[in-house]
Amino acid sequence: MAHGRLWPAHPKPLQGELLSSWIVRVAQANGIKLQTLSWILFGNALSPWNRDIDRSAPKWLLKAMSEHTGVNYWDAYHTTLTTYRTILYPNRRCSGQLRWILPVRTYAMNRKGYGQQFCPLCLAEDLIPYFRKTWRVALFTFCPKHQIILHDACPFCGVPVVFHRSDFGVEQGNTRPIFKCYACGFDFRAATTKRPVFPSDEIRELFGEMLALLEMPVGQATPFNLGFFAVLHRFCCIMGSRQNDNRLRNFITNRLQIELTEIELGRTCIEHRRVAERYDLILCALWLLASPTERIREVWEARAVRYNLMLKGINESPQWFWQLAERCSDWRQGYRAR
Ligand SMILES: [Zn+2]
């Protein structure tokens, strides 16, 4: 491959494609190993993959990709998860957890990160299979198009999905395609499918609408904004905490007449939970936010959630939630007076 500006093959990012997926496809389209392409781009074959490049792609990398593929810089930028800043999370942070962004396992990280999800039917339908940005977002627990639960690991051997690893440590020509497990070779397109079960039409519509709007190009004003997602996150954290001890989930699942599933309570934030637990937590939190004024009061009056838990991190919450939580303190006084 020439070291000149434009590479011989320069596929453009596909609709909603993730940067790492695009880079892997560019390497394969040029018939070179990802290591070689990384060396050309970074001067070192492994270093870029030491971190989560989809989350924190340096400007120079996007510039280089743009120069070598002829893709507009901003189109390259839109393949990164940074575009969710000010929608899902407030600020760009180099380390630590980004709200709603799923962590992936990198070379520097020993713990498992089941943060790369996929929809087998999207991959199967693709003329050129590729990984979407939305599959790295914790809210995407099912595919809005195919209405099936996403997979967050290889369904055959259980390892996290790390599609760029198919290319490392193997000879050129033995590279596994992006849709096969790097560890066992299982074809993700053949994974079993499971439909999500919604406890009510209200939740099904709200969940679907929320995901559909997140799939739209960024920059459009929607009710699903930073404030909404901050509050949704707060309630998911409360329900997953030991402090709340399933009281809130118990209340909501009773109201929805569904069974309370078992989840691990503790300090685990929602982004570190597996897809099934995330799905259950988001369902319950969406029930609350479908009609927040009445329902937040209802759960508070039923003592399913304490005022101080709702207020935790309230500085980041929108005005409407702050006012609702404040009202709980008024209600508290009224409650005591009764
Ligand atoms: Zn799909």
Ligand SMILES: [Zn+2]
């Ligand atoms: Zn596998």
